[in-house]
Amino acid sequence: MSGKSIRWGIVGAGHIAQKFAHDLRYVAGARLSAVASRDKAKAFAFIKSLDKEYPGQDLSCVRAYGSYEELASASDIDAVYIATPHPWHAENAILCLRGGKHALVEKPFAVNLKDGQRLAQAARDTGLFCMEAVWTRFLPAIQELRRLIGAGELGEIQMVTADFGFHADYNPDGRLFSPELAGGSLLDVGIYPLNFARMVFGRPFEEVRGYASLSPMGVDESAVMAARFSGNGMASLACGLCVETSKSAYVLGTEGRAVLPLFWMAREMETQKGKADPVKRQFDFPGFGYQFEAEEVSLALAHGQSESTVMPLSETLEILGVMDDLRRQWGLKYPFEG
Numbered sequence: 001m002s003g004k005s006i007r008w009g010i011v012g013a014g015h016i017a018q019k020f021a022h023d024l025r026y027v028a029g030a031r032l033s034a035v036a037s038r039d040k041a042k043a044f045a046f047i048k049s050l051d052k053e054y055p056g057q058d059l060s061c062v063r064a065y066g067s068y069e070e071l072a073s074a075s076d077i078d079a080v081y082i083a084t085p086h087p088w089h090a091e092n093a094i095l096c097l098r099g100g101k102h103a104l105v106e107k108p109f110a111v112n113l114k115d116g117q118r119l120a121q122a123a124r125d126t127g128l129f130c131m132e133a134v135w136t137r138f139l140p141a142i143q144e145l146r147r148l149i150g151a152g153e154l155g156e157i158q159m160v161t162a163d164f165g166f167h168a169d170y171n172p173d174g175r176l177f178s179p180e181l182a183g184g185s186l187l188d189v190g191i192y193p194l195n196f197a198r199m200v201f202g203r204p205f206e207e208v209r210g211y212a213s214l215s216p217m218g219v220d221e222s223a224v225m226a227a228r229f230s231g232n233g234m235a236s237l238a239c240g241l242c243v244e245t246s247k248s249a250y251v252l253g254t255e256g257r258a259v260l261p262l263f264w265m266a267r268e269m270e271t272q273k274g275k276a277d278p279v280k281r282q283f284d285f286p287g288f289g290y291q292f293e294a295e296e297v298s299l300a301l302a303h304g305q306s307e308s309t310v311m312p313l314s315e316t317l318e319i320l321g322v323m324d325d326l327r328r329q330w331g332l333k334y335p336f337e338g
């Protein structure tokens with residue numbers, strides 16, 4: 001896969017940033033140039049820990065910044081990966097776009113549609129590339145699924161079921177459960193089945209209804225959702241922070257079906273046409289799988305695109321609107337939303 005040479009900066013030296021940094025080694029022409037933390041010593045420690053935990057990458061020239069502003073204004077960075085908690089995605093990405101950097105923004109792109117629109121507008125104003133980091137869409141198994149659907153091999157898709165629930169240790173101050181950090185299962189993991197269903201049907205949601213159980217602090221600990229698409233499309237989706245679900249996705253068409261275990265990080269897909277025997281295929285790759293979204297950035301920039309055609313901003317904003325609507329149904333408003 002050919003692409004442009006990209007000097008990456010990472011904003012927020014946390015858990016997911018480490019995995020992304022690791023996977024950059026698999027992207028032709030990409031390299032990690034800088035890491036920004038609110039604490040310079042933490043940025044240094046992050047780079048050091050990368051070297052220790054994931055040796056094999058030359059990190060000698062990676063700079064550590066003690067503020068996001070410094071990284072945003074650095075002259076030798078092409079693109080940034082925003083890896084802060086949800087409430088700061090929009091603000092951090094806008095800062096970097098205004099500093100002339102292309103932006104790959106962790107999911108959710110923003111906490112709500114209003115902030116998402118503000119970020120998308122900032123990207124349009126600068127003309128720089130901007131994409132929500134929905135890595136699932138770029139995984140080899142998911143690319144093959146998209147091909148199968150596009151070629152009509154599963155017939156007309158009528159139903160999708162997908163869920164993503166895991167058991168997180170309860171921490172009222174952590175980003176998963178704290179209302180101040182936009183906690184809850186929907187924005188953290190429910191976004192995956194929603195995004196997956198939207199991708200499979202390839203057209204906008206017509207209606208989404210949901211039920212959630214709220215924690216004592218008022219965020220959704222688990223939720224079920226039913227979605228309707230034009231024609232005969234329906235999706236049954238679920239998410240949770242206190243329950244382990246199967247984390248599988250089923251794509252059911254009139255001519256066949258596809259089953260993806262651990263669909264959001266898929267390495268395997270089973271397909272079955274009519275009554276024929278099912279066929280299981282492996283789609284293995286090195287690392288965690290974040291290299292494919294980074295490759296998308298390289299390719300888009302090489303082609304002079306300011307948006308991805310696979311994960312366009314219009315779909316990101318549509319899904320933010322759906323999540324706003326679901327939270328309205330549940331009476332869930334974050335304290336900073338006024």
Ligand SMILES: NC(=O)c1ccc[n+]([C@@H]2O[C@H](COP(=O)([O-])OP(=O)(O)OC[C@H]3O[C@@H](n4cnc5c(N)ncnc54)[C@H](OP(=O)(O)O)[C@@H]3O)[C@@H](O)[C@H]2O)c1
Nearest residue numbers: 012013014015016017037038042083084085086106107108
């Ligand atoms: N794509 C995926 O598979 C995946 C997986 C996990 C998470 N995520 C997404 O990535 C984002 C970060 O998740 P994470 O698990 O990496 O979180 P995390 O480990 O808590 O790291 C987030 C980082 O954000 C920075 N930060 C800035 N303001 C903060 C604040 N007020 N409170 C706490 N941290 C703050 C911190 O970095 P500094 O202290 O260095 O400034 C922190 O280390 C989330 O939005 C999540 O949805 C994606």
